[in-house]
Amino acid sequence: MMKEGKFGTMEAVALTTIVLITKAFYTSIRVLVKATSTSAWFATLISCSVSILLFLLVYLLMKRFPNKELVEIFEIVTGKFIGKILALIFSAYFVYYAGSSLREFVEMIKAYVLPYTPPSAIIFVFLAVVVFFAYVGLEGIARMSYISLIIVIIGLTLILILPLPFYNVDNLFPLAGYSLQTTLFSGLLRASAYSDVIFLAFIINAIHGVKQFKKVGLTSLALSGAIISVTILCSILAFEYTQASENLSALFQLSRNIYFNRFFQRVESIFIFIWVVASIMNVALAFYMSASIFCKTFKIPNHRPSLLPFAFCTFTVTLLPQSLSEVVERNVLFLRQYSAVITYLIPLLVLLLSLIRGKKGEKIKI
Amino acid sequence: MKKKQNFLIMLFSYITYKDKKNIKEFYIPEVDEISKQQQDQKIKDEKDSVHKEKKSRATLKKPVSVAEENEERKAEKKKADDKTISTDIAQNIDYIKAKFNAPANKDIVFREFMIAGKYKAFITYLDGMVDKNIINNFILRPLLNDEKFKDTNEGCQLDYIVQRVLETNQIRTITNPTDAVYEILSGNTLLYTDGCDYYITNETKGFPARGVEKPVVEGVIQGAQEAFNESLRTNVTLVRKIVKNPNLTTEFIKVGQKSQLQCAIMYIDGLTNPAIIDEVKRRIDNLDIDYSQGDGMLEQLIEDNTFSIIPTMLTTERPDRTASHLIEGRVAILVEGSPFSKIVPVTLYTLIHSTEDANMRWPFGTFLRLIRLLGIFFATLLPAIYVAMTNFHQEMIPTDLLIAIAKAKENVPFPTIVEVLLMEVSFELIREAGIRIPGVIGNTLGIIGALILGQAAVQANIVSPVLIIVVAITGLGNFAVPNVSLALGIRLLRFAFIIMGAFLGFYGLTAVFMITGMYLVSQKSFGVPFVAPVAPRTTRSSDLISRKPVWKQEKRSDGLNPIGIGRQPKVSRKWTQEDPNYSYSREGNDDEGR
Numbered sequence: 001m002m003k004e005g006k007f008g009t010m011e012a013v014a015l016t017t018i019v020l021i022t023k024a025f026y027t028s029i030r031v032l033v034k035a036t037s038t039s040a041w042f043a044t045l046i047s048c049s050v051s052i053l054l055f056l057l058v059y060l061l062m063k064r065f066p067n068k069e070l071v072e073i074f075e076i077v078t079g080k081f082i083g084k085i086l087a088l089i090f091s092a093y094f095v096y097y098a099g100s101s102l103r104e105f106v107e108m109i110k111a112y113v114l115p116y117t118p119p120s121a122i123i124f125v126f127l128a129v130v131v132f133f134a135y136v137g138l139e140g141i142a143r144m145s146y147i148s149l150i151i152v153i154i155g156l157t158l159i160l161i162l163p164l165p166f167y168n169v170d171n172l173f174p175l176a177g178y179s180l181q182t183t184l185f186s187g188l189l190r191a192s193a194y195s196d197v198i199f200l201a202f203i204i205n206a207i208h209g210v211k212q213f214k215k216v217g218l219t220s221l222a223l224s225g226a227i228i229s230v231t232i233l234c235s236i237l238a239f240e241y242t243q244a245s246e247n248l249s250a251l252f253q254l255s256r257n258i259y260f261n262r263f264f265q266r267v268e269s270i271f272i273f274i275w276v277v278a279s280i281m282n283v284a285l286a287f288y289m290s291a292s293i294f295c296k297t298f299k300i301p302n303h304r305p306s307l308l309p310f311a312f313c314t315f316t317v318t319l320l321p322q323s324l325s326e327v328v329e330r331n332v333l334f335l336r337q338y339s340a341v342i343t344y345l346i347p348l349l350v351l352l353l354s355l356i357r358g359k360k361g362e363k364i365k366i
Numbered sequence: 367m368k369k370k371q372n373f374l375i376m377l378f379s380y381i382t383y384k385d386k387k388n389i390k391e392f393y394i395p396e397v398d399e400i401s402k403q404q405q406d407q408k409i410k411d412e413k414d415s416v417h418k419e420k421k422s423r424a425t426l427k428k429p430v431s432v433a434e435e436n437e438e439r440k441a442e443k444k445k446a447d448d449k450t451i452s453t454d455i456a457q458n459i460d461y462i463k464a465k466f467n468a469p470a471n472k473d474i475v476f477r478e479f480m481i482a483g484k485y486k487a488f489i490t491y492l493d494g495m496v497d498k499n500i501i502n503n504f505i506l507r508p509l510l511n512d513e514k515f516k517d518t519n520e521g522c523q524l525d526y527i528v529q530r531v532l533e534t535n536q537i538r539t540i541t542n543p544t545d546a547v548y549e550i551l552s553g554n555t556l557l558y559t560d561g562c563d564y565y566i567t568n569e570t571k572g573f574p575a576r577g578v579e580k581p582v583v584e585g586v587i588q589g590a591q592e593a594f595n596e597s598l599r600t601n602v603t604l605v606r607k608i609v610k611n612p613n614l615t616t617e618f619i620k621v622g623q624k625s626q627l628q629c630a631i632m633y634i635d636g637l638t639n640p641a642i643i644d645e646v647k648r649r650i651d652n653l654d655i656d657y658s659q660g661d662g663m664l665e666q667l668i669e670d671n672t673f674s675i676i677p678t679m680l681t682t683e684r685p686d687r688t689a690s691h692l693i694e695g696r697v698a699i700l701v702e703g704s705p706f707s708k709i710v711p712v713t714l715y716t717l718i719h720s721t722e723d724a725n726m727r728w729p730f731g732t733f734l735r736l737i738r739l740l741g742i743f744f745a746t747l748l749p750a751i752y753v754a755m756t757n758f759h760q761e762m763i764p765t766d767l768l769i770a771i772a773k774a775k776e777n778v779p780f781p782t783i784v785e786v787l788l789m790e791v792s793f794e795l796i797r798e799a800g801i802r803i804p805g806v807i808g809n810t811l812g813i814i815g816a817l818i819l820g821q822a823a824v825q826a827n828i829v830s831p832v833l834i835i836v837v838a839i840t841g842l843g844n845f846a847v848p849n850v851s852l853a854l855g856i857r858l859l860r861f862a863f864i865i866m867g868a869f870l871g872f873y874g875l876t877a878v879f880m881i882t883g884m885y886l887v888s889q890k891s892f893g894v895p896f897v898a899p900v901a902p903r904t905t906r907s908s909d910l911i912s913r914k915p916v917w918k919q920e921k922r923s924d925g926l927n928p929i930g931i932g933r934q935p936k937v938s939r940k941w942t943q944e945d946p947n948y949s950y951s952r953e954g955n956d957d958e959g960r
Contacts, residue, residue, distance in 0.1 A: 010903045109873060114758065117870065125870060129877050136888045143887040143901035144880070263764045269872060272759075276876035 002295055002303060004206045005139030012200070012207045012216040013223070014149040015142050015285065019196050020224035021152070022282040024231045025251055025275045026104050027328050028193065028336060032232065034245035035186045039177030041233040046187025048225030051194035054344045055221060059214050061351040062201055065361030066210055070201040070347065071296045076361070077354045086346055087297040090202070093342050094290035095310065097196075098283045099317025100331035102126060105279045107324040112252060113272060123318055126283070131311050133284035134291060135304055138206055141284055148277045155274035156227070159251055160234045162258045162267065167237040177241075193336040195343035197221055199289050202296070251275070287314060448543055455486045455560040462490055462556075465547050474550070477506070482515035485523050487559040495553035497572025504533035505555060505568055522562040532557075536569030548626065575600065576705075581683050583850060586722040593683045598702040602630055604685035605700075605707075609692055613637070619647065621664065624656045628702040629664065632688075638695045639927045645892055646697050646710060660704035670890050675858055677851035678891035680709040680716055687721045695928030697892075711892035713899075713925065715910050718742065720848040723913060731913040739911065741846030744839050745856050749786050750863035750875055752836045756782045758871030774830040783868040785829045789837045790864070794857070797841075898925040 029040070036043045065073045070090075075083030105126070106119050114122065133141055177183050197217050204213050235250035238257065247253045255271035258264075288303075291310045295303045321327045354360070395403075446452035446461035459476060466474040478488040489505060508514055508531045518526050528537055540546045540556070541564045550556055553571035578600065581593035594601045602616050613635040620626040629650060633643050649668040658664050661681070669678050682688055688698045688707045699708040709716075718738055723731035755763055756771065763771065778785060796815040803811050823829045840860070847853040859882060866874030889896035899907050905924040908914040917938045922928050937943060 008903055011901070114871060114873060122870070122873070125866075125874065125877050129880055132881055133884055136884055139902075140884055140888040143895075143897070144884050146901050146903060147883060147887070147897075148880075262766065265764065266762060269755075269759065269762050272872045273876055276873055277880060280877070280880050 002292065002301060004203060004292070005137060006206050006208065007139055007142040009207070009212055009216060011142040011146045012212065013220045015145040015281075016197055016200060016216060016220035017224050017227075018145050018149045018152060018278055018281045019199070019285050020194060020220060021227050022101070022278045023193060023336070024156075024228050025249060025278060026108065027248060027332060028228075029232050029235055029250040030245055030247055031328070031333075031336070032186065032190065033236065033241055033250075036183045037177040037241040037245070038172055038174060038236060039180075039183040040241075040244075041229050041236065043177075043183045043187040044190070044193075044229050044232055045225055046184060047190040048194055048221060048229075050188055050191035051197070052218060052221050054191065054195070054340070054348070055197055055217050056214075057351065058198065058201060058344065058347045059210070059217065061347055061354065062204060062210050062213055064351070064354060064359075067205065068361055069204050069296065070198075071293060073354075073361075074350060077350050077357065077359050084297050086350070087293055089342060089346065091290045091293040091297065093339070094199075094286045094293065095313050096317055096331070097335060097339075098130075098286035098290065099314045099320070100327065100335055101279065101283050101286065102314065103318045103321055103327050104324075104332060105283070106318070107327060108249060108252075111248065111324070112268075123315065126280070127311050127315060129280055130284045130287050130314075131307050133280070134288040134307050134310075137303075138203060138288060138292070141281070141288060142206075145281050145285075148281050152274045152278050155270045156231070156251075158267070158270055159255045159258075160230065162260075163234075163238055163254050165259075166257055167234070168240070169237065171236050171238075171240040172233075189337050192338060192340040192343070194221060194225070195340045196286075198343040198347070199285065201347065202289060202293055287311075290314075446543065451541065451543055451546075451563045451565065453561055453563050455488065455558065458558055459488060459490075461543065462547070462550075466550075479506075479510060481509055481523060481527075481559060482512050482518060485559050485561070487523075487557065489555055489557050490550060491555040491570065492550055492553065495573045496555055496570040500534060500568070500570045500572070501555055505557070505570075508533055509557075523559045524557070524562045524564065524566050527557070527559070528566060532566075532568065534568040534570065538567050540565040540567050548620075551626070552628070571599070578604065584682060584684050584687070584721065584848070586720070586725070588725040589721050590684070590686045592685055594685060594700075594705040594707065596703050596705055598628055598630055598700060601685070601700050601705075601707065602632065605632060605688050605692070605698070608686055608689035609634070614692065617647070619650050621650060621653055621658045622655055625658075627658045627660075627664075630700040632692060632698040632700065632707075634692055634695070637693070637928055637930065638697060639929065642695075642697055642711065642892060642926070646699065650699075658701075661699070661701040661706050661708050662704070664699065664701055665708055670892065674889060675855040676714070676886065676889070676896075677717065677849065677855070678710075678712065678889060678896060680712040680849070681706050681851065682709065683707075684721055690721075690724065691716075694922055695926045711894040711926065713891065713894060713923075714886060714897050715907075717849040717852045718847070719909075724916075728913045728915045732911070735911055735913070738846050738848065741843035742856060744843030745847065745853075746860055747863060747875070748840050748843070749790060749836055749860065750867035752833070753782050753786055753864055754867035754871045754875055757868060771830070771832050774832050777827040778830050779827070780829075782833075783864070785833055786837075786864055786868075789823075789829055789833055790840075790861070793837055793841055894925045899923075 032043060033040045061073065062068075062070075065076065068076070071083075071087045074086045077083070078086065102123065106122050109122060110117070110119060133144070197220065200207065200213055200217055204210065207213060207216055231251065234254065235244045235247070238244075238254055239247065239250070244250060252268065252271055252275075255268045256266055258267050287310065290313075291303050291306050294300075294310070295306060300306070321331060446454075446457040452458050452461070459478075462474070463469070463476075468474045468476075473493050474490065475493050476488055476490050478486065481487045487509070489501070491501065509527070514531050515523075515526075524539075528539075538549075540549060546556055546565045546567070549565075549567040553573055555568045555570040557566040557568065575597040576595040578592055578595055580591045584593075592604060594604060606614060606616075611634060615633055615635045617631045619629045619631065621629050631643070631646055631650070646668075650664070653667055655667065658667065665677075665679050665681070666672065671678065680691070683706050688709065691709045692698055696709050696711065699710070701708075718735065720734070720738075723734060726734065756775075760768060775782075780788070796811065800808075800811050800815075820834060824831050824834060844853050844857060847856060859878075863875060863878050866878045868874075870877070887895070887897045887901045895902055898904055899910070905921070907923060908919040908921065913919075917934070920933055920936065920938075921931050922933055924931065
């Protein structure tokens with residue numbers, strides 16, 4: 001088996017939270033505001049609660065097989081062959097996730113900060129960092145995520161508080177947006193946006209078992225739901241929904257708008273810093289997960305030799321879309337709206353199957 | 367006529383061919399070549415000696431007494447070698463002479479004499495390593511005083527000498543010849559009398575050493591002004607002087623084959639986690655090297671990651687700092703001949719602490735640390751941020767400042783990155799030259815440095831004045847780092863940041879920042895994660911960056927797992943809970959609610 005090391009609850013929460021809230025830096029907010037207008041900020045809370053419900057169902061599955069990781073559970077319930085295929089679907093999903101997120105990042109950084117730099121240079125540096133992170137391993141990523149989360153939260157707070165003079169409460173009305181049905185429907189659909197939390201099920205031994213799994217999952221889902229909701233709220237407050245649905249990145253626009261006097265204005269540097277930090281953590285984890293799930297599926301004891309091939313795969317995925325609009329319309333739409341089909345549906349089907357077949361894990365002696 | 371002939375010969379010599387004169391040049395032969403030569407020489411010598419012996423045997427055979435013959439046989443039975451000490455004085459002298467390559471080696475001194483007029487004896491030591499006063503007055507004088515040997519018995523005299531004659535403070539019996547050689551090497555005096563099969567070693571170390579002076583690298587305003595020197599004994603004593611604890615243990619380990627370096631490991635028994643002590647000893651014990659120059663080489667040999675930019679051990683020249691870390695549950699490694707102690711295990715935060723923080727009241731201590739952190743931030747990032755901002759993110763600079771920078775840069779022909787590298791490299795050059803420069807001409811360096819960095823470069827339009835400020839602040843920041851190795855690491859990292867900043871702006875900076883962070887959190891110092899207690903998160907420390915008041919620092923570092931984590935009880939200032947001896951109660955309740 002792979003040795004992944006262990007880390008504490010705080011680090012696990014930080015890791016999950018930073019992965020979940022990275023979306024707030026990208027086009028997610030714009031899409032949601034476009035779909036639900038002024039009600040976007042509680043639409044995301046609906047998504048979050050739906051995700052929490054689904055997560056609890058996954059928790060039931062994990063509880064049936066204590067001390068087993070999802071890859072092993074797949075094999076126990078569905079047999080070796082199908083189990084391996086299911087695990088590989090997840091591995092491929094994480095490659096797709098990493099590649100698409102990276103592409104979204106590259107497109108945005110080209111648009112905002114580095115218009116003349118060749119994208120391949122940006123991708124190369126990013127992948128180098130990500131491969132190094134994955135090389136060090138999960139323990140390192142978790143520790144780094146704790147430090148990163150502190151930085152990101154501080155930066156985020158600054159960006160959300162400093163444009164205070166531009167906030168207008170009137171922008172929030174009408175509260176229900178286009179209509180409550182639309183909001184509810186969008187909220188349900190975008191539960192996928194919080195489905196990344198599933199990665200915890202693959203590293204359950206590193207976070208000290210099922211109990212911590214539940215605790216970490218719920219805490220980080222609630223935390224990230226709150227953070228994203230507040231971000232959307234601030235975005236609507238500052239721009240009203242028409243403009244907010246046009247911004248490529250709401251947070252970037254917010255940081256650009258900051259103006260106190262001629263000297264203290266436009267603090268995008270803070271944004272760029274925390275945005276890159278969060279993106280690196282996000283992609284590094286997805287990348288590590290893809291390699292690690294692959295290695296666990298085939299019982300390869302060391303994940304390091306597989307990193308370069310996986311980096312190549314990720315690079316390929318990154319280059320597949322033709323433009324930013326294609327990334328947003330296809331890759332990101334899939335990740336944020338329909339990925340639950342993979343991330344939640346597969347474990348739930350496995351849970352159902354295990355109930356029908358009466359499979360259960362060994363009880364642990366306490 | 368003769369003159370003419372000579373002239374002809376000379377003339378002739380110009381046009382005739384002459385064999386070149388064969389000049390033999392020196393070369394360094396292979397080892398087996400030398401041994402072959404020596405063997406040849408030996409065989410030749412043996413042949414000669416056989417001839418001579420044959421001759422001498424033919425001529426002379428002396429009759430000997432029975433007692434003498436017995437003695438001879440005894441001596442023949444026990445030859446002095448690396449494992450046994452002979453009972454014959456001549457054998458032992460020969461053995462030690464052979465070991466020390468005497469008489470070619472003039473450092474080793476033999477002094478032979480007779481005890482009580484009948485026992486042959488000798489003392490031996492290395493010249494210059496010993497205190498001659500002790501040898502003359504407290505070893506030789508009593509030994510040569512026949513009065514003291516009135517009631518001796520026959521046989522080995524050493525026991526009697528140890529008990530009644532010698533006047534030195536430390537005496538040990540040595541039964542192993544290798545140990546005997548080591549004793550001589552460490553400056554002790556060996557005593558032997560005929561008929562014994564062991565040596566006596568007397569503590570006579572007396573080599574020249576520097577006195578205890580003020581710290582050079584880690585100077586403080588408030589606090590002790592003592593530093594280690596090059597003598598291991600003194601250093602250990604300096605620490606022991608501060609830690610008055612019977613459990614403070616000093617263990618000695620030898621390192622190196624060709625030169626045995628004495629190394630002391632200090633810890634407090636019953637406080638330091640035994641696993642740490644064991645690991646330190648295991649690493650030092652299992653070194654198979656030729657020579658270790660001092661603590662710097664030892665550090666490289668036993669550290670966790672040889673390729674680490676940032677040091678994973680704390681180097682300090684201060685006995686008080688060493689003592690405070692010992693009491694914290696760490697292990698100190700001191701090395702003969704180096705005025706520093708190495709402390710393990712440490713975390714990143716230990717490296718940015720200074721002794722002074724503890725001596726100051728807590729607000730000042732905390733403030734100084736924040737300043738130091740700011741210094742580290744400037745030293746690593748400031749030039750890189752400047753490059754990134756001016757190259758990629760001009761819109762982030764406030765307009766007025768941007769205009770000022772642009773104006774200053776107007777006449778400079780180089781791109782910013784060249785400017786920055788130019789200044790950084792020349793600054794590094796000045797710093798390196800400043801250390802190597804002979805003291806007499808040291809003052810000139812300041813003038814040259816100031817001229818290059820300052821006025822001239824700006825006037826010649828080589829660099830912009832803003833950059834001078836940036837580089838100067840960077841340099842200042844670097845000097846604020848209290849640990850020399852850490853400062854060096856930061857100096858190297860700075861260049862990585864500058865280059866990435868020049869290529870990819872803030873994005874590049876952040877990438878290097880993340881790599882550095884990841885690198886740091888994955889490091890370990892003797893089993894303790896390097897960035898603990900932040901990543902991985904363990905119990906909060908009361909003395910990390912902000913210092914709590916001394917009485918609130920109730921626990922030792924969690925990462926070290928010491929035996930007994932508590933430093934002091936919850937109430938350490940017991941006097942606050944009782945009334946003063948001379949007190950009065952105020953009238954009225956005007957203090958209520960305070």
